[in-house]
Amino acid sequence: MADKEYLKLSPKQLDVLKEISSIGAGNAATAFSQMLNRTVMMTVPSIHVVSIKEVPNYMGGPETLVAGVYTRLLGDVFGSVLLTFPRESAFALADILMGKKIGATKILTSIGRSLLKETGMIVTGSFLTALSKMVNTTIIPRVPNLTLDMVGAIIDYILIDLSQEVEFAIVIEIRFEEKQTQVSGHFFLLPNPASLKIILNAIGVEHD
Amino acid sequence: MDDPIKVGIADLKVSAAPNKIVTNALGSCVAIVLYDVAHRIGGLAHIMLPTTAFSKIRSNPAKFADTAIPEMLIMMKRLGATKATVSAKIIGGAQMFANVLVEPLGNIGLRNVQAAKEALAKESINIIAEDTGGDCGKSVEIDLNNGGVTVRSIKYGINKL
Numbered sequence: 469m470a471d472k473e474y475l476k477l478s479p480k481q482l483d484v485l486k487e488i489s490s491i492g493a494g495n496a497a498t499a500f501s502q503m504l505n506r507t508v509m510m511t512v513p514s515i516h517v518v519s520i521k522e523v524p525n526y527m528g529g530p531e532t533l534v535a536g537v538y539t540r541l542l543g544d545v546f547g548s549v550l551l552t553f554p555r556e557s558a559f560a561l562a563d564i565l566m567g568k569k570i571g572a573t574k575i576l577t578s579i580g581r582s583l584l585k586e587t588g589m590i591v592t593g594s595f596l597t598a599l600s601k602m603v604n605t606t607i608i609p610r611v612p613n614l615t616l617d618m619v620g621a622i623i624d625y626i627l628i629d630l631s632q633e634v635e636f637a638i639v640i641e642i643r644f645e646e647k648q649t650q651v652s653g654h655f656f657l658l659p660n661p662a663s664l665k666i667i668l669n670a671i672g673v674e675h676d
Numbered sequence: 677m678d679d680p681i682k683v684g685i686a687d688l689k690v691s692a693a694p695n696k697i698v699t700n701a702l703g704s705c706v707a708i709v710l711y712d713v714a715h716r717i718g719g720l721a722h723i724m725l726p727t728t729a730f731s732k733i734r735s736n737p738a739k740f741a742d743t744a745i746p747e748m749l750i751m752m753k754r755l756g757a758t759k760a761t762v763s764a765k766i767i768g769g770a771q772m773f774a775n776v777l778v779e780p781l782g783n784i785g786l787r788n789v790q791a792a793k794e795a796l797a798k799e800s801i802n803i804i805a806e807d808t809g810g811d812c813g814k815s816v817e818i819d820l821n822n823g824g825v826t827v828r829s830i831k832y833g834i835n836k837l
Contacts, residue, residue: 521684531700531815533830619701621703621814622703628724631733
């Protein structure tokens with residue numbers, strides 16, 4: 469699947485992508501809620517087909533400071549998943565997971581970091597479980613990486629990877645929020661061209 | 677003073693004093709800054725990949741180290757620069773993730789830096805300063821009044837090159 473085909477994705481195909489992302493997001497929200505023992509809400513996914521250089525603008529601008537959990541996918545479907553938390557949310561999340569009072573974390577310890585990574589793994593894993601069932605394929609997430617930095621610098625490795633094949637990226641974005649503590653975050657799925665084709669084929673909407 | 681000229685990913689711009697050129701949030705990408713001290717003309721390229729061999733789509737010279745440098749030189753010459761008085765500074769090429777070595781792309785940041793150095797050597801341009809490698813994102817600004825480069829990062833604050 470090349471750039472031209474990306475841009476030619478039909479409304480029906482985009483709807484299907486949105487639908488399966490929603491089911492995945494629902495699964496992820498449930499897992500996240502259980503983990504925090506609080507209700508985490510997820511939005512309906514939005515899907516952007518944008519030029520690679522525009523991608524950081526869909527993540528709050530290149531210099532936005534975030535804690536990013538990056539997971540690369542292996543198996544039949546590959547691509548990258550990035551879970552980002554604004555700095556304050558990352559700290560609050562670490563507080564909740566360590567049973568501390570919110571505001572206690574001022575700097576991320578190695579335990580805080582590994583808890584955030586685990587959160588990333590659980591949220592990503594539950595999303596992917598739903599996705600792999602729907603498209604009947606195997607998706608294996610690698611061990612996640614955690615980095616605190618500008619989102620543009622975190623995403624550029626993923627964009628470099630994609631730019632070997634395409635000039636455009638499909639960004640599937642899901643926002644989530646826990647009202648009481650105002651912990652919020654973003655879940656971004658960037659499938660590569662081959663896996664997008666597999667997903668659409670499996671759902672049976674490759675040809676309109 | 678006008679706002680600085682912005683360079684995106686896989687993008688390049690050239691200009692002259694008194695302007696400034698900026699690019700934000702380099703991770704494994706590399707910023708190549710050229711400056712002609714005699715004519716106060718400079719350029720900044722934000723490259724993603726070492727050479728055109730790395731991609732199926734090769735139409736954008738600003739995407740690759742090996743094509744961005746000659747392209748920038750042509751554009752600078754049009755503004756009145758002479759190659760003999762041009763020098764270079766390179767920034768970026770970080771390894772953002774710890775276990776990146778098991779990834780198919782490997783340490784692409786390091787390869788981008790090496791490719792930029794090779795491409796500059798081919799044009800016989802001296803590298804007078806660099807802030808490369810490491811594990812953090814960087815933003816870069818060149819002041820075309822004097823060729824001074826300011827590098828900003830979360831981890832180290834401001835570094836003047």
